[in-house]
Amino acid sequence: MGSAIFDAKQSYTTDLPNRVLCHQNSCRKPRLAYARELIIHINTIEAFFTENPTINLVSVLDQYVYRVNNAFYTPDSVIDYKPSAEAGFVPSADFKQYFSAIERTPYYKIEEQTLAIRQLMLKTGMSVIHRSEDSLLRIIVSGISNNQWGVAYSANSRYVPVIGERNLQGFEYDDVVKLADNTFYYQTN
Secondary structure, eight states: HHHHHOEEEEEHTTTHHHHHHHSSSSHHHHHHHHHHHHHHHHHHHHHHHHHHHOEEEESSSSSSSSEEETTTESSSEEEEEEEEESSSTTTTEEEEEEEEEHHHHHHHHHHHHHHHHHHHHHHHHEEEEEOOOEEEEEEEEEEEETTTEEEEEETTTTOOOOOTTTTSSSOOOEEEEETTEEEEEEEEE
């Protein structure tokens, strides 16, 4: 499957979860340093979601391929998925694809609204920013499936990730480091 999607060797895709998980200082130290650098952008990210209350998720692969909520944008089309009833973060198999400029018109505003945050994400290496209903911001830097790492931020300081507990998506925290009063580095497994 990995070979079909992004021309990866089987040995690479078999070992993919281990490429995301990190417990040795040799990989953990650079991650923590990078996470501390991301904190500089928390106010910008928080302001973006405050100004755009209908947007809960922005994900970027490159400047032309990205996701906003359940709509996937490519140069050729927009594919708008209905959320999955079982796993809301994951799109369902129910979708509509829009090709023409006329069909894509309702999506142009969202493209414009998210341009600055997408550019910031590309510049800093953030893959996904997800705002949950309780105003928790998760910045996912890298990951596959339930193996991911990034920064969790809660404006109200009530959210504290704990090793062994599960996050809102059901992924178990494998590593947590407090970076500030309301900001944490995390890794899930």
